[in-house]
Amino acid sequence: MNREDIERIEPANFIEEEVKKDLLNGTYNEVVTRCPPEPSGYWHIGHCKAWLIDFETARKFGGYTNLRMDDTNPTKEDGNFAESYLADLEWLGCFPKKVIYASEAYFDKMYELAEKLIMDGKAYVCELSAEDVARTRGTLTSAGENSPYRDRPAEESLRLFRDMKAGKFKDGEVTLRAKIDMASPNINMRDPVIYRVLHATHYKTGDKWCIYPMYDFAHPIEDALEGITHSICDISFEDHRPLYNWFIQNCFPDMKNPPRQIEFALFNLEYVLLGKRYLKQLVNNGVVMGWDDPRFYTIVGMRRRGITADAVKNFMLNIGITKSVSILPLSAFEYYVRDDLNKKATRAMAVLDPLKVIITNYNGEPEEIEIENNPNDENAGKHKAKFGREIYIEKEDFSLAPPPKYNRLVEGGIVRLKGAYIIKCNKAVLDKNGEVDYLECEYFPDTKSGCDNSGMKCKGTIHFVEKSNSFEVTIREFKNLVKQEYLEPSKALASGVSVEELIDSDTLVERKALAENFLKTAQVGDKFQFMRKGFYCMDKDSTEENFVFNSTISLKDTYKK
């Protein structure tokens, strides 16, 4: 990308401002970012923000992004996750230039650099136990004390480090530490551990290693080796930046344009639980259907629910990127879910709570009507439905004692059936309990949708299905997993509330609905708007006999009773 192109770019946030400056003043000639997940769990909506920033920042300035597994801890990681990430990224519309496993690509070089640090007098093998390391680290307000091993000869440290690598020590017995400053006000600089002994099989490197580098050491080296220019991360690493820079300076003293770490703040969503260990607990205890439960805000969960990648992306682009902590109402996200689905979802009719209606003046076979697949999209076409003598409407669309401004069906009143005719209710037939059993209505043949020349006007339009053109489907509706009183689940958990207490019971409601036959052609993952109700997505649990639709989100309802 040439200078003029760069000058023309409007930064959308402070990170892009910095990147633009760095490009314009010649610090870097291109932008290379990295998406560095630790392969240890399912991604959720929070990760999406981070990854989208990585990819979007590079894309905007003509650069590229690598997917790099930050797999330096064999006890936590699993190759199966690594593989799922590529699919998740593709879903988000992010395409990494390279896929790199840090373990495989960089462990040798890291080891080499650790030896160099030792020989430069910048690192030493420490024989303090984990407890003693913690004890001598000092506190937030007081300096730490030097390890007794701090000043041992470099040759001795080197020999011991090689012994570490050779497997001559047990887990936890010794560590390699950077020699920085035990009195630093920044605790990260107090001789951090950079290698630990871990006799564990790594999913990628197997048993080749029994020592593993720590994040603070590994990450800057990975970035430097890979030619990363901007290493964008969460604000919790702000304190680590001096360390990040220290490792690059000391490992690559001649590097001209070292990578730069920039931090931004993640966000919280009201009532949304994201913590891996808590979700795991819910999965293991059978509280939910799995990691892809539609009530989870994991990527797999959102996909199963019917939330689109564009909705997630638009949301992220809109909430902004800053360094201030934020907690967003769910409605801020849901707006984008509806907005995107409104453009894409095929319209259909389904009656969730059926009330039988007999059209007394309609005799003979049902007739065909047409339903627009999407009124917002001229190219979406239409599909066929039917109208006939026996139809079903929503129970809530009829009232014996209508509240004010009720413009649905009442006794003696008229209403339009979507895509069909205007009908008038002549009689509500009650059952022995006094409840409405069914309705007797008449229709007006000259009011057919599309060729109505009757001049009749009615205030309301309701959806319906015709008996022979409908079939029973299963609808799954979801309530928020977290109880109403816990606006910020992570805080509640931190203050001692248990997961059991946090989680609402009965957040999954399964019910039957009558859907038009058109839905029989649906495939798993297809998204629909059941008119006047909400958006639904066909679930993978569907069978030939039982179609299951997940409620993605309801339509907005501004009717005030």
Next chain:
RNA sequence: AGGGGUGUAGCCAAGCGGUAAGGCACUAGACUUUGACUCUAGCAUGCGUAGGUUCAAAUCCUGCCACCCCUGCCA
């Protein structure tokens, strides 16, 4: 004797010395064969707070206050 951050409307968030963008939410109203969508209007004499500099301050300076993060051989 710690260090690092952040404070602009109910919630996000622009703003970069020249007199408070935008979005969500909410409230009215218009339109409507989805009470959806769309459209129109309203919504901070105020920018954590107290001073100071200036013709002019959310923007610069000083003090104070509040909240968040940091004492893993996790990332």
